[in-house]
Amino acid sequence: MEAEVLVIGGGLGGVAAALAALRAGRKVVLTEEFDWLGGQLTSQAVPPDENSWVEQFGATASYRTVREGIRDYYRRHFPLTERSRAWRHLNPGAGHVSRLCHEPRVAVAVLEAMLAPYRGSGRLRVLQPYRPVSAETDGDRVSAVTVAHRDGDDEITVTAPYVLDATETGELLPLTGTEYVTGFEAQSETGEPSAPDVAQPLNMQAASVCFALDHVDGDHTVDKPARYGFWRTYQPDFWGGPLFSLSAPHPRTKEIVEREFTPNPDDDPLAVVADQRLSPGDSNLWTFRRIAARRNFADGAYESDITLVNWPMIDYLPGPVFDVPDAAEHLTAARELSYSFLYWLQTEAPRPDGGTGYPGLRLRGDVMGSADGLAQAPYIRESRRIRAERTVVEQDLSLAVRGDAGAVEYPDSVGIGMYRIDLHPSTGGDHYLDVASCPFQIPLGALLPERMENLLPAGKNIGTTHITNGCYRLHPVEWNVGEVAGALAAFCLERGTSPRSVRNAPDLLADFQKRLTDEGVELRWPEIAAY
Incomplete structure (x- = not known):
């Protein structure tokens, strides 16, 4: 099978990458191992972890389309109360962790609807459930990837000028020989205040x-x-x-x-304030990540x-x-x-x-959507990560380090994000690591492997460290990364250039950044004046 852009992995980053390339007129093959597209939002069943200003800014336009699509789906198809139907920022689950706690199947429907026109036109082929099993390389380029059916022996080999790794654990990196890291880097390598003295590659978040x-x-x-x-x-x-x-x-x-x-609890869903700046919201575990609040719906609709x-x-x-x-x-x-x-x-x-x-x-x-009652896929907080042209480190965005100066501004910014550096306990026996951070940017250099020319990360496998992965791993940032990877592949095909040239040639970088902003990708945080 042939494509212009091959996206391996159909999580949030993979879907965003496919949509970006498709909007640019490219032919795409998208693969996914599990029964649902959407990754951490759907098959892993995790309500979106987002910045506190997401209803106003801090996410791409297409990510906002997903969010509003979920709310519209509820308004069209669910027996909401009149109060809840009129709630502009409808939170179906009234969970405290997010302003948009919802049932994962609704997100699946919205993502599928966004992809449907491209499936119909034949410009998008979705191979599902397929997982990558091998890859062919020619020097510093990936020439083909073979995927196998999850439940059988069927295999398909796909070739494409650009290959995007949107898997949850960076599965293409070892298959293609792409240089990568896992777990904790040593402080001597990164200079991070919270890093250990010695690298711990098998010490990963739970x-x-x-x-x-x-x-x-x-x-x-x-x-x-x-x-x-x-x-x-x-x-x-x-x-x-x-x-x-x-x-x-x-x-x-x-x-x-x-x-x-x-x-x-007999609480009022419209009274829930889902803002982790004010409270983490986990004092009552039932309402913490509640995905359907029965009081949002007509009496008797939900037991x-x-x-x-x-x-x-x-x-x-x-x-x-x-x-x-x-x-x-x-x-x-x-x-x-x-x-x-x-x-x-x-x-x-x-x-x-x-x-x-x-x-x-x-x-x-x-x-x-599972036979055994659990989520289809494990929630993966930490992936393999490329050795990148630009690795984001703790001191780039730590509030304790940067203070009023804010996070480092990157001239090659391709997006923005915000979340505390939130590391769960790890397989090496480390406790929580929670570091206050500043609103940050996503540098294009973090999407460029040191050596490989046509392989791009499109998820949690970008050039972050074990520590900064803790704030770059959340839903809107993963979507932003995937969207940029898909747009970059399409841009390079259109201009006959390479991702590395786009970053290093000022004119090309300016053109690409303008293309992103035209598509609704925010490159810098707004300056807010308090009155």
């Missing part, structure tokens, strides 16, 4: 297998997992107690705090709220889920951890009335 729950009458307790006894007593050295508890360390202070767990379990208790710490011989075993164990925590919630979790367990908790695999 992955998590999320799941959805509601709470209804009856006993919905799952079968006791085989290794429940192990997980029930599992206690990381730095945690301060067993992992299975409603008590857990605060990510910023490390002090042990008690979370509430109150299924179906219960639906909440998304992406909590500290399911962060998998025993080992990395890639680049180790036993990666598959770790992925299996991560799913077992999530089942075990569900069983603990149903049978042993302390209740306010003095009892234990919530047997009315019901696993909603239908909401996840």
